[in-house]
Amino acid sequence: MTLDFDRIQLADVSRHFGRRRAVSKISLTARAGEIIGLLGPNGAGKSTIIGMLATLVAPTVGTITYGDRTAREAGPDVRGRIGLLAHELHLYPELTARQNLEFFAQLHGVRGTDVVTAALESAGLAERGADEVAGFSRGMRQRLALERALLHQPRLVLLDEPFTGLDDRAVRLVSDRLRALAAGGAMVMLATHDLDLADGLISRVVIIRDGRLITDEAGGSGLRARYRTLVGH
């Protein structure tokens, strides 16, 4: 796979669903090594932005460029550099953890059982690889889904509420994993409502309300206070 990029740019991107404006004129640039927190109240447009970045939702207006090419110009290869962990976990409950990972690895052209074994170990599920996902707890599924999203070493990692159902230890492991990904040159963008977990993890904070960009600033401590000031609740 030759396609790669170290920057993503949203330029005046809007997305309308019928008469409803889910996202309105958002401009944003993400660079390699950044962990961007996409924050905002329910219905702010965070999932729509993630869907557009994942090439699953087409912008109504505006352009998204991966490096210097749009998704249409780059073709299917661009999706090979995107990893998505959505609120729904994209796992087949009838298949075992290993079968799920093997399927998605092959789908992305990743060869070798070592990758799948390593992913199971990272998810803390090395002993449960032969068990069907249907029998897993939400936390176990969440960890497995994260590894599923990272199997092909994506350049752009999109995470929608990645800490749902995780215990404290798993939250620490996932946070460390995201830091390592960013340090390795990935762009990590996570949408979350958990400001305490995002605080200290994200390097940039982007706050959205009613589909509009409220602020795009450096991360740092006191995230909750800043969020309250800007969003109001």
Next chain:
Amino acid sequence: MPFRVALLILKKDFLIEVKSLEILSTTLFFAVSCLLVFSFAFVKEGSPVQDAAAGILWIAIAFSGTLALGRVFERERYGETLRALLLAPAPRPAIYLGKLFGMVLLMFTTEVVLVPMVALLFQAPLFSRPLLLFVLLAAGTVGFASVGTLFAAMLVRARTRDIMLPILLYPVTIPVMIAGVQGTSALLQASPDEAMATMWIAIVSTFDVVAITLCLWMFEPLMTE
């Protein structure tokens, strides 16, 4: 690459189906029930109503195929795995092809049971021209499944998908049904009309080519919101 992804999706669906047998068992049960009900209505004192067999065979294929179509994409709805498939670095129509292959395979398996049952219950000489019947069934199945797979994928997130699927599917696949019934009728005559059957096969094959081309072209725009 597209065929590799299509075969991968087929393999995954096959693996899930082997574990659960959910779709195959319900589709077969429904198809066989359908035939039995028709046999009660159309077979009087051991003699079937003349020329009923062809229509009944294709109705059973269409009804059981519709049931299977709804279930095939239900699996991708749970867990939103269809979105994960759409993220594969391959042309998105490959997903459509993979699902189509699975659907055709499932319908063929059903037909392997249906055809001998129709021959038996309705005393129909379905095997007098086995090759022509096979080609007609194959062409008809591909035509029905190609349109049905697109509509089922399109409706996967619609709340009214169970109602909308037959409403959309049956009018569009009327040419397949007409060709299937007429072609089968031609083969069921005392002296099978091979020329007529070949003509209907040609018509339904043309439909297949047009339908698959259009579906491959329309799949990505329909699936990206």
